[in-house]
Amino acid sequence: MVKGSVRKARKEARPAEIVEAAFQEFAAKGFLGARVEDIAARLGVTKGTVYLYFPSKEVLFAAVLDTFGAQMRRETDDHVAELHGDVAERLEQLIVHLNVSSASDQRLRSLLVLSIAERERFPEVIERQFRATVDHAAELCLSLLQEGAAAGVFHAHVASRNTALTLVSPCLWLVLSGVMHPNEPSDVDGFVAQQLRLLRDGLFREPSAPSL
Amino acid sequence: MVKGSVRKARKEARPAEIVEAAFQEFAAKGFLGARVEDIAARLGVTKGTVYLYFPSKEVLFAAVLDTFGAQMRRETDDHVAELHGDVAERLEQLIVHLNVSSASDQRLRSLLVLSIAERERFPEVIERQFRATVDHAAELCLSLLQEGAAAGVFHAHVASRNTALTLVSPCLWLVLSGVMHPNEPSDVDGFVAQQLRLLRDGLFREPSAPSL
Amino acid sequence: MVKGSVRKARKEARPAEIVEAAFQEFAAKGFLGARVEDIAARLGVTKGTVYLYFPSKEVLFAAVLDTFGAQMRRETDDHVAELHGDVAERLEQLIVHLNVSSASDQRLRSLLVLSIAERERFPEVIERQFRATVDHAAELCLSLLQEGAAAGVFHAHVASRNTALTLVSPCLWLVLSGVMHPNEPSDVDGFVAQQLRLLRDGLFREPSAPSL
Amino acid sequence: MVKGSVRKARKEARPAEIVEAAFQEFAAKGFLGARVEDIAARLGVTKGTVYLYFPSKEVLFAAVLDTFGAQMRRETDDHVAELHGDVAERLEQLIVHLNVSSASDQRLRSLLVLSIAERERFPEVIERQFRATVDHAAELCLSLLQEGAAAGVFHAHVASRNTALTLVSPCLWLVLSGVMHPNEPSDVDGFVAQQLRLLRDGLFREPSAPSL
DNA sequence: TATGAATGAGCGTTCATTCAT
DNA sequence: CATGAATGAACGCTCATTCAT
Numbered sequence: 026m027v028k029g030s031v032r033k034a035r036k037e038a039r040p041a042e043i044v045e046a047a048f049q050e051f052a053a054k055g056f057l058g059a060r061v062e063d064i065a066a067r068l069g070v071t072k073g074t075v076y077l078y079f080p081s082k083e084v085l086f087a088a089v090l091d092t093f094g095a096q097m098r099r100e101t102d103d104h105v106a107e108l109h110g111d112v113a114e115r116l117e118q119l120i121v122h123l124n125v126s127s128a129s130d131q132r133l134r135s136l137l138v139l140s141i142a143e144r145e146r147f148p149e150v151i152e153r154q155f156r157a158t159v160d161h162a163a164e165l166c167l168s169l170l171q172e173g174a175a176a177g178v179f180h181a182h183v184a185s186r187n188t189a190l191t192l193v194s195p196c197l198w199l200v201l202s203g204v205m206h207p208n209e210p211s212d213v214d215g216f217v218a219q220q221l222r223l224l225r226d227g228l229f230r231e232p233s234a235p236s237l
Numbered sequence: 238m239v240k241g242s243v244r245k246a247r248k249e250a251r252p253a254e255i256v257e258a259a260f261q262e263f264a265a266k267g268f269l270g271a272r273v274e275d276i277a278a279r280l281g282v283t284k285g286t287v288y289l290y291f292p293s294k295e296v297l298f299a300a301v302l303d304t305f306g307a308q309m310r311r312e313t314d315d316h317v318a319e320l321h322g323d324v325a326e327r328l329e330q331l332i333v334h335l336n337v338s339s340a341s342d343q344r345l346r347s348l349l350v351l352s353i354a355e356r357e358r359f360p361e362v363i364e365r366q367f368r369a370t371v372d373h374a375a376e377l378c379l380s381l382l383q384e385g386a387a388a389g390v391f392h393a394h395v396a397s398r399n400t401a402l403t404l405v406s407p408c409l410w411l412v413l414s415g416v417m418h419p420n421e422p423s424d425v426d427g428f429v430a431q432q433l434r435l436l437r438d439g440l441f442r443e444p445s446a447p448s449l
Numbered sequence: 450m451v452k453g454s455v456r457k458a459r460k461e462a463r464p465a466e467i468v469e470a471a472f473q474e475f476a477a478k479g480f481l482g483a484r485v486e487d488i489a490a491r492l493g494v495t496k497g498t499v500y501l502y503f504p505s506k507e508v509l510f511a512a513v514l515d516t517f518g519a520q521m522r523r524e525t526d527d528h529v530a531e532l533h534g535d536v537a538e539r540l541e542q543l544i545v546h547l548n549v550s551s552a553s554d555q556r557l558r559s560l561l562v563l564s565i566a567e568r569e570r571f572p573e574v575i576e577r578q579f580r581a582t583v584d585h586a587a588e589l590c591l592s593l594l595q596e597g598a599a600a601g602v603f604h605a606h607v608a609s610r611n612t613a614l615t616l617v618s619p620c621l622w623l624v625l626s627g628v629m630h631p632n633e634p635s636d637v638d639g640f641v642a643q644q645l646r647l648l649r650d651g652l653f654r655e656p657s658a659p660s661l
Numbered sequence: 662m663v664k665g666s667v668r669k670a671r672k673e674a675r676p677a678e679i680v681e682a683a684f685q686e687f688a689a690k691g692f693l694g695a696r697v698e699d700i701a702a703r704l705g706v707t708k709g710t711v712y713l714y715f716p717s718k719e720v721l722f723a724a725v726l727d728t729f730g731a732q733m734r735r736e737t738d739d740h741v742a743e744l745h746g747d748v749a750e751r752l753e754q755l756i757v758h759l760n761v762s763s764a765s766d767q768r769l770r771s772l773l774v775l776s777i778a779e780r781e782r783f784p785e786v787i788e789r790q791f792r793a794t795v796d797h798a799a800e801l802c803l804s805l806l807q808e809g810a811a812a813g814v815f816h817a818h819v820a821s822r823n824t825a826l827t828l829v830s831p832c833l834w835l836v837l838s839g840v841m842h843p844n845e846p847s848d849v850d851g852f853v854a855q856q857l858r859l860l861r862d863g864l865f866r867e868p869s870a871p872s873l
Numbered sequence: 874t875a876t877g878a879a880t881g882a883g884c885g886t887t888c889a890t891t892c893a894t
Numbered sequence: 895c896a897t898g899a900a901t902g903a904a905c906g907c908t909c910a911t912t913c914a915t
Binding site: 484485486496497505 | 889
Binding site: 284285288293294 | 908909910911912913
């Protein structure tokens with residue numbers, strides 16, 4: 026009983042371990058730059074072992090994206106399910122959450138990097154991946170904007186995809202900033218506070234300024 | 238004599254031609270995926286010729302980033318020099334320009350992609366590159382925000398880097414969107430109009446809503 | 450007890466089963482092309498099991514050749530022991546038998562293929578093997594030719610190895626044909642009948658034609 | 662002029678050199694056993710060079726078979742064109758030629774070996790190859806048999822493919838013998854003389870013996 | 874200045890073999 | 895007796911780089 030279960034547990038855990046290690050290597054070096062041998066070395070095994078579980082580097086890469094893409098989407102959805110309060114409060118919570126995740130989640134950074142860098146080599150996987158993260162976030166935003174507009178809380182014209190994308194865009198900056206300067210943590214709190222303030226007050230001291 | 242000067246012209250034009258061809262290959266395939274032979278083939282020469290002007294693929298890559306990074310920066314600066322009108326008008330013009338460039342300039346897309354994909358392999362070159370584009374745009378924005386705040390046109394608190402980054406962020410979306418779906422052109426005009434409207438009116442129908 | 454003897458029977462039968470399965474794989478794919486895992490899979494066991502009975506793929510291959518080579522030789526000898534009638538009748542029976550075996554016995558084909566393909570890798574084993582089949586058949590023929598010549602039934606000069614080889618050669622064609630076109634069964638009956646007729650009548654209408 | 666022609670000559674000669682070297686390696690070790698590096702080493706170059714001329718080991722193998730198959734067929738046809746004398750004389754000359762070639766031509770041996778060993782891996786190439794050698798020889802024989810039968814020189818029934826194959830079969834023995842025992846040269850002259858004698862006189866001292 | 878044949882280090886992948894269970 | 899996860903040597907193929915022409 027116990028005898029078999031040790032190996033079995035190992036075997037069942039391996040694919041996830043490999044995907045995790047591969048994620049790190051791919052994120053750091055890109056698809057071509059990552060060596061299967063180095064992925065294996067992260068687990069303390071040799072490259073042959075990787076091929077026991079994945080038939081090729083390509084398939085492994087796709088598994089990495091699918092695994093973490095699904096994971097990110099699930100986590101976002103879980104968070105959305107917990108939003109509470111009126112529509113303005115919920116939108117604020119969503120924006121804060123997206124900003125905080127973008128700034129702090131290493132996986133998100135890596136996914137974006139890989140999606141951009143390898144889009145030509147794995148178009149379908151990455152398309153799926155991209156829809157599951159950036160597009161998905163925009164859609165969540167859009168729902169709340171529509172709800173708020175319908176309730177008369179927001180201006181009617183903000184119930185648009187363009188607004189949703191505008192609200193989500195600062196997260197791209199956070200992700201990008203994390204990618205380019207991983208050692209200079211962003212001031213997320215200040216950043217998101219400023220975003221919310223802009224949304225509330227706009228740029229101008231005089232409300233409904235004529236120009237711009 | 239004439240022959241000589243044709244040759245000379247050729248010789249002097251070659252590095253730039255090679256950098257241009259290399260840019261296209263690198264943008265399409267990444268640093269590792271691009272073959273020196275294919276870069277040469279774009280010019281109708283053979284790979285040996287590339288090595289007459291650049292000692293290695295690495296150096297060529299750095300030259301590509303530096304050349305186009307400087308080019309982009311110069312173009313942005315040139316545009317900024319032509320801004321006119323009051324501060325609000327100039328900010329609007331800048332935002333429109335950044336959005337339009339981000340949506341339509343293939344070189345911008347490629348630079349961002351390469352910067353992200355190869356950041357680990359060429360950290361210094363890309364750091365420089367990144368500062369010359371994204372950071373630079375944010376700084377230009379910030380100047381105008383500070384000017385507007387000082388003049389009392391904008392809220393005082395918007396004279397911050399965080400605001401500048403927020404304003405610039407939608408451009409990242411446009412670049413990203415162009416990278417991921419090059420065949421589905423974005424609705425830049427509608428997108429930028431919505432950004433400007435949000436900046437003017439904020440989200441809420443009731444000005445100065447208490448929460449958010 | 451009963452369980453034990455079942456196991457024992459299993460254990461004793463295993464080497465033969467493995468050799469049989471290996472023969473099929475080797476015949477189909479060659480020594481290098483055959484995978485130990487596939488040999489094992491034919492028996493419904495895993496590759497570790499093969500190594501319980503054979504220390505290496507090489508040894509297994511040698512066992513395959515020796516086993517089936519001996520088997521073929523034994524079957525030929527058994528048949529020869531049953532030949533009856535006068536020497537001409539016995540020679541005819543032998544020729545028919547060799548032809549029919551060559552055309553119909555899959556094992557013979559496989560042995561010849563393996564002998565030819567792997568002769569450099571296993572020179573001794575295959576030398577043995579070859580002597581046990583082709584050379585052996587020629588020797589059996591030669592005995593009968595010598596007996597017939599001594600009895601004055603055949604021309605004296607046919608009591609030679611060269612004649613024996615000539616008589617045996619058509620079998621090579623049948624084997625080869627079966628190897629190359631396994632789905633186009635040869636017309637063995639017509640083929641052997643024609644061989645016998647040639648042996649009886651020669652090529653020419655005028656007996657003892659002067660030339661040729 | 663001279664400058665370029667040295668390299669050009671080299672380049673034009675290379676494919677043939679590589680095919681020749683590859684033929685030797687493939688014949689000795691089989692397709693899987695032959696290493697591209699060893700093929701290159703026979704020419705004093707490195708494996709990269711082989712790939713300048715052939716895109717893969719598979720293609721190189723096919724080129725080897727096609728090159729030498731065509732070569733053998735051409736040589737046989739050339740010889741047939743020079744046959745002279747009456748039909749019996751020409752048949753004799755053809756048989757002698759086929760026997761001598763089979764015994765002495767290393768290329769023929771290698772082709773047969775490769776055809777047999779790699780038939781599953783390269784079915785079409787080898788089918789073509791086989792038709793160009795063995796089948797082709799039988800057809801040449803058949804033509805003469807038909808001519809002789811029509812002329813009333815040979816028995817009518819020998820104008821059959823079965824007879825042709827019977828006449829050609831001893832060549833298979835010579836080829837096979839050369840493959841298996843390259844250091845024991847066959848007694849071709851005696852062997853072929855015996856074949857011809859059998860064809861003329863048959864086996865029996867009494868012409869038209871009743872049985873067999 | 875330009876060529877392109879040649880090099881050789883490097884990596885993806887396979888598979889015979891081992892051994893802890 | 896049997897398993898099958900793990901190993902690691904081997905090989906096909908690629909491509910940046912060199913250099914004789």
